Amino acid sequence: MNVLIIGSGGREHALYLKISESRLAGNVYGAPGNAGFPDSRRIAINPLDFEAVGQIVTEKEIHLLVVGPEQPLVKGIRDYLSARHPGLKIFGPNAEGARLEGSKSFSAEFMEEAGIPAGKSSIAHNLAEALSFLENHSLPVVIKADGLAAGKGVSIHSDKKEAQDKLKEIFEDKKFGEAGNIVLLQEFLSGREASLFAICNGSEAILLPPAQDYKRARDNDQGENTGGMGSYCPGHHLTPGQMGYARSKIIEPVLQRFAYQGLLYVGLMVHGPNSEDISVVEFNSRFGDPETQVVLPMIEGDLLPYLLWSAGEDIVVPRMVAEGYEHVPVKPGAAVNVVLAGRGYPGEYATGFELQLELPEKTPAWIVHAGTKKVRDRVVASGGRVASVVSRGSTVAEARSQVYAAIDALKQSNNFDSLEYRSDIAANVSTL
Ligand code: AMP
Ligand code: GLY
Numbered sequence: 007m008n009v010l011i012i013g014s015g016g017r018e019h020a021l022y023l024k025i026s027e028s029r030l031a032g033n034v035y036g037a038p039g040n041a042g043f044p045d046s047r048r049i050a051i052n053p054l055d056f057e058a059v060g061q062i063v064t065e066k067e068i069h070l071l072v073v074g075p076e077q078p079l080v081k082g083i084r085d086y087l088s089a090r091h092p093g094l095k096i097f098g099p100n101a102e103g104a105r106l107e108g109s110k111s112f113s114a115e116f117m118e119e120a121g122i123p124a125g126k127s128s129i130a131h132n133l134a135e136a137l138s139f140l141e142n143h144s145l146p147v148v149i150k151a152d153g154l155a156a157g158k159g160v161s162i163h164s165d166k167k168e169a170q171d172k173l174k175e176i177f178e179d180k181k182f183g184e185a186g187n188i189v190l191l192q193e194f195l196s197g198r199e200a201s202l203f204a205i206c207n208g209s210e211a212i213l214l215p216p217a218q219d220y221k222r223a224r225d226n227d228q229g230e231n232t233g234g235m236g237s238y239c240p241g242h243h244l245t246p247g248q249m250g251y252a253r254s255k256i257i258e259p260v261l262q263r264f265a266y267q268g269l270l271y272v273g274l275m276v277h278g279p280n281s282e283d284i285s286v287v288e289f290n291s292r293f294g295d296p297e298t299q300v301v302l303p304m305i306e307g308d309l310l311p312y313l314l315w316s317a318g319e320d321i322v323v324p325r326m327v328a329e330g331y332e333h334v335p336v337k338p339g340a341a342v343n344v345v346l347a348g349r350g351y352p353g354e355y356a357t358g359f360e361l362q363l364e365l366p367e368k369t370p371a372w373i374v375h376a377g378t379k380k381v382r383d384r385v386v387a388s389g390g391r392v393a394s395v396v397s398r399g400s401t402v403a404e405a406r407s408q409v410y411a412a413i414d415a416l417k418q419s420n421n422f423d424s425l426e427y428r429s430d431i432a433a434n435v436s437t438l
Contacts, residue, residue, distance in 0.1 A: 013074025
């Protein structure tokens with residue numbers, strides 16, 4: 007069967023690599039994809055142009071559409087295409103389900119109603135209201151723009167004046183445009199974050215192994231928040247007990263309320279060792295990036311049956327689901343991903359420089375493309391996060407040292423004046 011992956015980042019190339027391994031997969035396309043996709047499999051369309059996506063579905067005889075990023079989901083790609091292409095299977099929630107990511111106030115209200123453990127939120131519709139909430143709020147306070155802001159809409163303030171200035175920037179200067187018409191003031195949660203992915207089919211969920219993302223730009227979690235600078239999997243700081251608790255207290259209510267189909271990304275804060283020592287930081291309606299680059303290589307066997315099951319293909323019930331397993335079978339060991347970003351990311355960074363992303367033969371690591379494009383025969387940088395270097399090893403430490411050795415090898419053929427990366431990804435991980 008032919009598969010179309012919507013999006014152009016590292017997540018989408020990681021999906022391409024895993025889906026292409028499936029014996030069920032025919033042609034696997036990316037729209038628009040990146041330089042990691044073979045030339046014949048890239049389709050240069052805008053993922054928000056649903057009519058164009060629909061034409062490709064027909065032209066390329068697509069059976070399964072896998073939606074990578076959040077914007078098309080929030081805009082209703084599932085609703086649009088399922089109404090016009092009844093045979094098409096779509097991996098991703100409808101617009102209502104995607105609102106869990108698209109509107110943080112909607113998500114906070116739902117969690118409150120459903121009794122899902124999360125930080126308390128006050129929802130402000132204008133500056134005066136926000137400033138008055140701030141007066142009585144404990145510090146640090148987390149300020150969140152309601153809508154999609156490419157991971158930049160959240161800030162944490164220990165200083166009241168700084169928080170006031172931030173609220174003014176959002177409401178008066180429209181720093182996040184329409185996404186900042188509503189603002190949440192949220193209780194600060196301390197602990198370690200974990201990303202838990204659940205593949206949902208409307209009534210049931212199967213969990214993927216948890217991962218740890220590194221969001222800050224610089225070593226030792228310094229610098230600005232980014233889309234994510236590295237990751238490892240499995241993140242054993244989320245215990246099996248906590249995964250079970252997340253299933254019953256967090257994922258089940260989402261299934262019940264939304265008949266949710268697709269990937270539910272549960273961003274968690276782990277406060278302590280007990281099952282109930284977790285709170286939701288955020289919901290996303292799609293796979294995480296850069297977690298997908300490490301989660302998918304840790305899945306034993308084929309991913310495609312789970313995606314088809316989620317998308318409502320009634321003949322496919324993956325064995326693990328049929329047998330009532332909590333999570334997919336996981337390979338031994340661990341995977342680590344270090345992101346190479348354009349120097350300056352997430353601020354200003356250069357693009358257009360040439361990259362040589364082939365690793366020497368037998369290197370126990372591989373490249374996942376992100377912000378790359380093909381210009382004639384050359385691969386050039388086209389985005390902030392350029393590529394991931396990923397490896398799997400028998401331990402986190404082994405995978406980590408293989409990744410950094412592969413980065414050293416890339417230094418022979420690339421100008422690292424234009425690239426940067428964190429040197430502390432997956433360092434000092436006590437488990438495994
Ligand atoms: P979000 O877009 O809501 O995931 O927020 C982005 C990042 O901000 C999270 O991954 C956390 O690192 C941080 N964050 C968000 N909400 C909180 C909170 N309530 N307490 C502490 N950190 C938070
Ligand atoms: N890695 C964070 C995200 O995908 O939202």
